[in-house]
Amino acid sequence: MADVARRAGVSMATASRALSNHPHVAAATRARVLAAAEQLSYVVSPEASRLAGGATGRVAVVVPHISRWFFATLLEGIESVLRDADLDVLLYHVGDAADRRDFFQRLPARRKADAVVVLGMPVRDGERERLETMGVHIVAAGGQVEAYPYVSIDDASAARQAVDHLLFLNHRRIGMIATVDPAEPHWPANPGRSRAYDEALADAGLPADPSLVVTVPWGSLHGADAMARLLSLREPPTAVYAHSDEVAFGAVRTLRRAGLRIPEDMSVVGIDDHPMAELADLTTVAQPVRDQGVLAGRMLLSLLAGETATTGVTVPTRLVVRGSTAPPRR
């Protein structure tokens, strides 16, 4: 940087100010410095900058299950925005509660990042405050709605779209395969998706039948198990609503193995519009996953730019009717 300053004929102090867009630098001077930096193809050392009190130029992204399509796609969207803004992405896989505690404890202390994006899980108030007091911004994506900047779908309305579709087709016995996060089995992964199911049935004047609801850890194989349980009922449902497409795929497998036809013998609907859903001809409620990542990235950028925080954004979902749903036979 000394070279740049010399070449521009200013002091290092001024060079630094010009380079980091500070006010109180004459436009002409700034231009001169920028030109000099350009010619010397100079870039500030993030380490030194950070050490002296600047920003790190890094954003931490906390992901619960990297290899799941949903999170990986979200991550892809975030990365693209952040990379365009010349920010680096620090990836943290946070599986269980211990990891999580570890993360929130360590990161702020080490000040490794200027901001945090939390994917797919709610941020507790204490954690949020802790980060914010340390000047670390925070944004959530693909998770539950809370009182801080987030991007997500409206779980309840997505669920309604799925269940209402089944209801509209005249199904009266509708099963639900709900999921919990295998890493945190005590918290339902998507309470909104369950609640909306209850409400939809109630609104349709149908009685709540707990035996039609089975809760399993997330995953296709568990979805298959869940379907088996539903089939073992004295009076199985005529349609099944699964909390996610991957779970629905498992259900479909079980139905096939049982020799049942879809949608003639059983309708199946999922949520997500996983790329495989089109191939499997699965009716589902689509959500724009990558876009949510992009939006979250942008939101973070404006937060970092000092703009006033948006409360949150809910992106729309839409029912995609394919071949896995039809009116019940009887």
Next chain:
Amino acid sequence: MADVARRAGVSMATASRALSNHPHVAAATRARVLAAAEQLSYVVSPEASRLAGGATGRVAVVVPHISRWFFATLLEGIESVLRDADLDVLLYHVGDAADRRDFFQRLPARRKADAVVVLGMPVRDGERERLETMGVHIVAAGGQVEAYPYVSIDDASAARQAVDHLLFLNHRRIGMIATVDPAEPHWPANPGRSRAYDEALADAGLPADPSLVVTVPWGSLHGADAMARLLSLREPPTAVYAHSDEVAFGAVRTLRRAGLRIPEDMSVVGIDDHPMAELADLTTVAQPVRDQGVLAGRMLLSLLAGETATTGVTVPTRLVVRGSTAPPRR
């Protein structure tokens, strides 16, 4: 750090040495320093450390397609090892050639990471040299075999397992769906998987029939197209070998829509053992994806520890026979 040194009754120099595992520190002293650090819950500032000439404690991972199961899973494996070793993961999505050039140009200059893991693509000699001259270690995973540390499967042998299985079942007209990376359409994604197909047929004394080979961009939908092209042949194959499971899924969809039965009318085999393969009852050649990530991470760790470089590791694949393959009918 001054606090830690004081508390341990040593100088900062010694404290630094103890903390960063340098030799020439008495075991007792080191223990004392470590204990003091523990009590004060102190961690070295990576910025300051790096600035003063130390390591960044960061590893860059370069991924071509984050949202694909294969890469996301590899990434998950790498992250877990690196995180255990207290290294941070910097994620870089490198889609096309421009991104790639950008990455290799920028990263070394800014010295943001101590090492680089490149997923799923060959590293060119120039790039490797550039990194190594700057003291940045490099490891590749899930890609093609080259003359530097890598972890991957033996593409040729995996392909042989798939094709030989078909041959063993007595198929004589075997189609292949080969893939290219949509971002770099001029380079075949997996030349080894194509070559082995040719060789297997030759070894079986079968003539090479170019019309049985169709090359498409990676992806299920493209796989579906490819299958359609194969079906439009005057004499379609009796079995199809796809370069990856995702492509095979697409092929399966086309076959179903065409009213053909699997495996009676057509056998299908893929490579990867994607989680969905079990659900789809797809015969495939399984490769340990997460393990490859873990291995790559470990390899990097030993490189970072100054141990002599391993040339590379090839992990075994195995044929998983499911319901999508059977002898031809006629």
Next chain:
DNA sequence: GCAATCATTGGAAGCGTTTCCGATGACGCA
């Protein structure tokens, strides 16, 4: 038993920025 060798340790000089504080000059207003 003595000198040479070696393992440990401490002192202090950076590493490349940012920012506080004060200085300088230009500009506006009375």
Next chain:
DNA sequence: TGCGTCATCGGAAACGCTTCCAATGATTGC
């Protein structure tokens, strides 16, 4: 014209660590 303001800019002190260079004391070979 004179003086106060304010926009700009420069000097220098951190920021928190690593490592070179010596110095010290312990160990070993003859």
